[in-house]
Amino acid sequence: MNRDELVARVSRHVDRPKKELKKLVSAVFDEIQKAVVHGEEVSIVGFGKFKPMSRAARTGRDPNTNAVIQIPAGRRPGFLASQQFREKLSGASE
Template identity: 45%
Template sequence: MNKGELVKAVAERTKITLKEADAVISAVFDEIQDTVAGGEKVTLVGFGTFEARKRAEREGRNPKTNEKMIIPATVAPAFSAGKTFKEAVLTNNK
């Protein structure tokens, strides 16, 4: 499912226009992105948690030359699924 399909599904489920659904979904995504980029977590009970996770500096290898190199520390966005979400996925994929 892409964003357009999500907008259409939300519009049909909530009986609002496609334009209104797109505005709401875009606002939700923007707010999650801004909050996580600001260093805070976004927790949606039962669905999951969005957060920024720090990755430590580590040693890696260049796959072409097999030469050792240092991969610098970084911060990356992460998502942890909540219990209800995990159970729904497990139940529907048996």
């Protein structure tokens, strides 16, 4: 599902114009992204938690030359699904 499909599905539940919902969905994603970039966790009860994750420096291989290279430490976005979300996904609570 992409952003437009998400907006279309949300519009079935909310009596608002799709144009307005598209702005709202974009604003929500933008704010989550900004918060995580600034080191904050965004916790949505019953859904999950978005948070910045750290990756340690490590050794890897260049796929073109097969040479050993050092991959620097870095940060990446992470998501941890809530227990309720995981149960729904596994079919435990429908």
